[in-house]
Amino acid sequence: MDCPAANTVLFLPLKLGNGTISSRIIMAPMARLRNSRRHVPLVPMVPTYFAERASYPGSLVITEMTMISPRASGYPHSPGIWTNEQVAAWKAVTAAVHAQGSRIYLQIGALGRVANPRVLEEDAVLFGLPRDSVRFAAPSSIPCTKGHPTPAELTTEEINTLVKDFATAARRAVFDAEFDGVEVHGGYGYLVDQFIQDTSNQRTDCYGGSVENRSRFALEVMRAVVDAVGPERSAIRLSPWCSWQGMRMHDPMPQFIYLIQQLRGLKLAYLHLVEAFRARQTNSAEALFGDSNDILIRMWGMTSPIILNHGFDATSAIEAIERYIGVADIAVSIGAPFMSNPDLIYRIKKGIPLAQPDRSKSHSVIDPDGYITYPFSDEWKAEQDARLRETTLGILRSVMEFYSTY
Numbered sequence: 001m002d003c004p005a006a007n008t009v010l011f012l013p014l015k016l017g018n019g020t021i022s023s024r025i026i027m028a029p030m031a032r033l034r035n036s037r038r039h040v041p042l043v044p045m046v047p048t049y050f051a052e053r054a055s056y057p058g059s060l061v062i063t064e065m066t067m068i069s070p071r072a073s074g075y076p077h078s079p080g081i082w083t084n085e086q087v088a089a090w091k092a093v094t095a096a097v098h099a100q101g102s103r104i105y106l107q108i109g110a111l112g113r114v115a116n117p118r119v120l121e122e123d124a125v126l127f128g129l130p131r132d133s134v135r136f137a138a139p140s141s142i143p144c145t146k147g148h149p150t151p152a153e154l155t156t157e158e159i160n161t162l163v164k165d166f167a168t169a170a171r172r173a174v175f176d177a178e179f180d181g182v183e184v185h186g187g188y189g190y191l192v193d194q195f196i197q198d199t200s201n202q203r204t205d206c207y208g209g210s211v212e213n214r215s216r217f218a219l220e221v222m223r224a225v226v227d228a229v230g231p232e233r234s235a236i237r238l239s240p241w242c243s244w245q246g247m248r249m250h251d252p253m254p255q256f257i258y259l260i261q262q263l264r265g266l267k268l269a270y271l272h273l274v275e276a277f278r279a280r281q282t283n284s285a286e287a288l289f290g291d292s293n294d295i296l297i298r299m300w301g302m303t304s305p306i307i308l309n310h311g312f313d314a315t316s317a318i319e320a321i322e323r324y325i326g327v328a329d330i331a332v333s334i335g336a337p338f339m340s341n342p343d344l345i346y347r348i349k350k351g352i353p354l355a356q357p358d359r360s361k362s363h364s365v366i367d368p369d370g371y372i373t374y375p376f377s378d379e380w381k382a383e384q385d386a387r388l389r390e391t392t393l394g395i396l397r398s399v400m401e402f403y404s405t406y
């Protein structure tokens with residue numbers, strides 16, 4: 001057995017957006033690709049997956065990145081939120097999570113230069129759209145990696161349309177599909193991040209060339225989303241240190257300090273920050289180079305909760321939360337372990353060993369195997385059986401009482 005974390009800061013309730021969650025452990029967004037070619041989450045597979053992972057009452061789960069519109073898309077089996085069919089499937093997901101007494105945010109995003117242009121063209125045919133409405137484009141004509149196609153540069157008109165697409169997606173998510181909120185994917189080298197960092201943004205107009213200009217798109221998107229669904233249902237994820245997909249500007253600090261200062265005024269539900277993974281370990285290269293979110297965390301302070309992510313286990317999560325008590329309200333999001341442990345929060349609470357995920361099945365398109373095939377712990381099952389027995393007995397007792405009085 002691992003050490004039970006029941007009586008630690010991990011299980012202090014947290015006010016987040018317009019609700020309260022029962023622990024500081026949140027399910028991180030993870031693309032699992034169990035969606036149709038029309039970008040529709042498969043029912044009942046996807047509702048089952050999320051309901052299982054939301055089974056600890058009062059928890060928060062965040063979905064995989066969901067494309068805001070066809071022009072923002074470009075992966076064949078990623079989910080979308082622009083058709084009625086997609087919204088209906090997501091509604092089944094939110095209903096399943098809410099039935100567990102838990103909450104769910106939709107992560108919304110756009111691919112920009114990391115899209116597959118062939119998929120964009122296929123989608124134009126699939127959805128009966130003009131080819132030029134789904135142009136393969138990004139802030140600048142810079143490919144994400146060697147060998148990846150070079151995108152066209154987005155026009156100002158296209159940028160304005162994308163901002164509107166974010167707002168429409170947020171509105172559909174909250175008011176039609178009944179999500180508790182939306183998290184804009186502003187990290188990991190996707191479109192919003194491509195605008196923020198100079199590795200992918202060499203524009204000479206008002207969207208590039210300075211810290212302020214590179215922040216403009218992210219801020220326009222967040223203001224539009226806040227206007228659409230309210231600040232208490234809006235959040236953003238940033239990854240200042242990540243070098244994946246051709247990112248990691250030379251000195252991210254001035255850029256992210258400015259951006260976070262501006263975001264602070266929007267009173268978002270939370271700020272989701274991906275850590276420089278090894279910065280938490282002493283003597284590591286990144287720690288020596290000073291790659292740390294510490295300044296950003298202190299700047300955000302108590303504006304609203306900060307969700308930290310990357311490589312957390314119970315011990316490092318407790319450390320992070322305790323380090324910032326009185327400075328910032330910290331929670332952690334956990335990714336990979338949630339794939340293989342549907343009852344992850346319960347296991348951490350009780351100190352039950354975790355199952356290891358089979359990474360070869362992380363992205364097995366539309367395959368239930370490795371998705372909804374991971375079992376709950378025996379302890380959880382026993383507790384649920386006992387609870388079910390208690391509930392049934394309680395109902396029987398009340399029925400007998402009812403009849404005995406008549």
Ligand SMILES: Cc1cc2nc3c(=O)[nH]c(=O)nc-3n(C[C@H](O)[C@H](O)[C@H](O)COP(=O)(O)O)c2cc1C
Binds near residue numbers: 032237
């Ligand atoms: C299979 C898989 C898919 C992922 N998809 C997304 C995604 O759609 N959006 C996102 O922001 N991060 C995504 N991530 C990154 C995770 O949210 C998280 O940052 C990463 O797994 C590190 O956290 P962990 O160490 O707790 O797993 C993905 C990670 C994995 C393993």
